[in-house]
Amino acid sequence: MSQLQPSFGLTKRSATTGALAPAKAETPVAKLIDVSKCIGCKACQVACMEWNDLRQDIEENVGLYDNPHDLSPNTWTLMRFAEWDNPERNQFEWLIRKDGCMHCQDPGCLKACPSPGAIVQYSNGIVDFISANCIGCGYCVKGCPFNIPRISTADNKAYKCTLCSDRVAVGQGPACAKACPTKAITFGTKDEMKKLAAERVVDLKDRGYAQAGLYDPPGVQGTHVMYVLHHIDKPQLYAGLPLNPRISPLVELWKGAGKYAGLALLGLTAAFGVVHHLLAGANRVTEEDEENAEKLRGGGA
């Protein structure tokens, strides 16, 4: 179960039309994942399981390091191992990306969610699923540009990384960041993390990774989980990280103009009925009609 952290102010709340109570403005936070420093030890995965008390069923080994095979209601973060022969440097590279919720500033999951308060965004940017309000419809799955939320078949609730909102609420960093032995995962304010990333990018460029850069995609107004990548021009190399993620136009249509057009059409149809009845009056059968029918039948029974 994932719960609301009442100590944070809210800036967004799913399926909520009215204004929110003025949010206590916290400093935006971010988790920075430096892929160039990751050794693929999965300490973060274990820390996540431990802190959030998650246990994934044992699966079959299919010859990949990815274990388990995919994110699931019990696997909120997953090391994805990609191999790449870098033609420019003529070298083999392990591109190991810690997958999980990106905590988008403009979260597609929240936009799609039909249940009031099942997804919230705190004023520090963390996007949290509130299990008590979730109805298990799977709309968030369609809304997310990163393929993150998973619906549990055990309790029909959606699950994903909480950015350890419960730890952050008491002044701690996320469990994964705490466990990472190489400090590939760090946590702090978004400004601090961007500064740290900039230093790392300079260092990587020095070492010959001319395309090193920070992944903080503007299509979702930036994210509160960012990556330092050696090849920012080719994010797809990292197990399909999208080049320019944004909320799908189909989702925008479904959740935007479509709603107003739909409600308007239904309102107009109902109004037509009312107005027509007022103008035309009831269409009543007359005595003459009844008599004509009798005549047709030949004088009645």
Next chain:
Amino acid sequence: MTQHRDGEAHLQVPRYSGSARINHWVVAISFVLLMISGLALFHPSLYWLTGLFGGGPTARWIHPWLGVVLIIGFFGLFFRFFAANLPERTDWVWLARLRHVLAGREEYLPEIGKYNAGQKFVFWAQAILVLVMFVTGIGLWPAGLAYFEQLLGFKATIDQRRLAAVIHAGSAVMTIAIWIIHVYAAIWVRGTISAMTRGTVTGGWAWRHHRKWLRKEIGKEPGGPQPAE
């Protein structure tokens, strides 16, 4: 057979058998419940409708199962009624005179068989929309989709699932708009509702709105006058 029921002044013409009426009400009730549980998720201002089902999770899971009831029920209605809903020439005349239809001036309209062009439109539009909603509804239904993916050996892409949501919601709006017209027409044209409650309409109703059909029904009676056509 047309008859005078005890204590009734008007001729009663049978229009729907008991099984056709039960079939119609299965479709009608499942449709209304689908509409309510669907609209609850369609817009936040309607979310309170989930309360009628005992909460959001119940409304969410019951909706697709009601959809299964609806599609099976609609299948029945389709085969019962489809022959009487085939288009014919007078439908175009009726449509061209829609003005008179709306004004209730039956005297300007051609003689109509069991269904007029408006009723036929409702029949065919709902048949298509229910089918579209079933297919896209499966695409929106995590458990149902997983079942069909396994059964049929395919994997829906995320964009297909998003498209399913857009089409499902769009078709839902259209089907509900048509349903409003359908229900309104049954109320506006007085004497219609008994067709689906008791199975009969009065002779006058049939004379006024479906005269060709009335001639045919009377013609079926032994010794009755032969239909005009």
